[in-house]
Amino acid sequence: MEVKKLFFVVFLLSGTGLMAQKKQPSESAVQRAQKKEERREKINQLIKQEEEGALIFNKQNAFSINLNTDGWGLKFEKGKYKTITSTNLMWLEFGERKHPKEERIPTLSSSGGFILISNYIYGKQNNFYYLNLGFGQQKLIGGKGNKNGIAVSAIYGGGITAGLLKPYYLEVQNQQTGLREEIKYDGTNEALFLDPSAILGKGGLFKGFGEMKFVPGGHAKVALRFDYGRYNELLSAIEVGVNASFYSQKMPIILLNKEKNFFFNAYAAFTFGRRK
Template identity: 30%
Template sequence: MMPANLRTFDRLPAGQSGQFVIPSALAPSRPVRHFFSLAGLLALLSPLAAQAQSAGSAPNDDPSYRKEFVYGLNFNTRGGLIGGVSVRSSKVLNEKWSRYWSIEGVEVKHPKERRLPSYNGSSFVRDKANYMFVLRPTFGAQRVIFRKAPESGVQINGLFGAGPSIGLLMPYYVYYDYTPRDSNYNALGPEDIRSEAYDPQKHSNLNLIFDRAPLFSGINELKPRVGAHVRGALSFEYGRYRDAVAGIETGFLLELYTKRPIIIRSLNVDENSINNRFYPSVYLTVYLGSRS
């Protein structure tokens, strides 16, 4: 005898004789029905998605596209309005991977730099002892994360690299007014304004700083600082044609120097306490280039 909980089918409504109706006790629950419906839909769409992906990626497998060369402007959290410039050369290894080398030249600024007006209407950076310029050769790998369709869309790549950091410290020169003056600030003799490397002890009276000197006044006094860096980034390529590329690269950079670069000096403050060896930053590079 059939168990009581499975003994009967639901009574057929009038006019539906001959149709088979699943007993309500045996019918799958709504979540289960939704699961199987979704599974069936994915099963139908999977071949179409695979075909579309294959069609979209096939053109980039062409062996005629083996190299890429780009150049661009760098913006970063350690620089000014424009951080610097960069070039990058890549070589395709396979459908997904490329290897690259790049060189980046930037200026690194201290976060406590403050620009002040001078009495003649010009300006200077308070407490700045040195400019710091950095060359960063980088060697790394690039992987395609999302390949764009031919002549449209955006391609997303992931990049990782590392290399040495070659820092160059160049003294910051100012024009300082040594003209003898009376209590009313009237000159008592001929004007005496000298170009000198900034020294917080020697140039303690900021009111007598006439102006900043030309950028390369201290070019003969360069001091090297050697370090290393690592970087990780995403690039978004908008190039429409196979032989040209344009896009942006955004990421982070971690940099460490063997000897502390002195960028600012302040009166009665230990320079080692206000200058760092470690320089993390976030950057964005806008680039253009070509492929061959």
Template identity: 30%
Template structure:
């Protein structure tokens, strides 16, 4: 993630310089040739894994500088202290994880052009701000636990699939692996929160009807009730988990205009 943030910083410096050089040839009062924009992207963030999630955004142009948009994002929020370990049979699981936490983030916002690109090519820099509800889905994290009686030889294996509980599954060496992702999906619990984000987008469009770029920014998210992602016998749930989830993110997006 440090490499990701460094890349975002370098892109910010580069595109800012490029946009300033273009400002002399592109008038800030040029009326855009499109009125609608629809983009979809892949999200990377400091609260997610290798890929944080996906998003879509629909934008309507109001004038040469301002646009309004709605968007929806689907991500998995991970605890900062999650640690994947190997089991004795070669599989793996996340130590002390009791629940997955998936989040849907519908939002509305506004976008302002900071530096406008040339008519047919170049980089455009936009500032964005949006807010909306966060719909969290807490889904049990199931593991396969070995209950075989080791004191008696030649006993058949007894493997049970259960949600991880630190007071029941006390021996880490007996965890075979994690169960399939949607095991226990019918036990999912909703958590309602709110979020706010501020970002810069660096947009490249060679053609008037197509767009590609990156968006990088900060997201602040707060829940009314604390979602329990990790559990431990030694520490209360309230001391391990949080209600507030700040993150830094980067989204790579593609889309079309009309």
């Protein structure tokens, strides 16, 4: 009888030990629980900041697609937090500026028994690209604590710009040899360059990049940015504003039109990025 009691006590103690061992969580489970709790706390902090209307961060990186009234642009932006309402900005933007009188003309031609469909811009002398390096500030006007959940900021600044003129090539039919050839405007071939009956289409896509001409200048801009990102760490915004650029010489784009070195446009940009 004593042996049975002893066996029962040993069995009970061993079973209790096994249950205690099973209930003790593993180290990996503890780490997962800690990470989950940290994520929950981070989200709660972001929600609290959003409710308070402040954009709290150390830096931000963003990309923009710009739709300009005279062309298009792609921009990369870096921001450095300065105060609760102020951020220092630096941006690099590349784009193309188009003349308001550009007109794309379709053409049909034959080669080797095939019908070729092409197009060209009548009278175009140069493609006008630009590269802007700018510095400025973003000032918070209204935080996300309002009813529509949108942070509104004013952006202003300026910097240097590089105007890049790439010769625009046309494919024409040589009146003497009857052969196809690619030409650019050089001041002596204006009659051929502007003769629709001789033009077969535009030149090759990369033709003229090796002859690009650099023209220095400066630029400035002011804008409003409407940030509708879900949390403060996400930058999702629409930006609207105006740009002004001035170049050290007049920029020839379309023949038979007045050349100028000052350009002014409006733009809308779709901006997306992250804050840290």
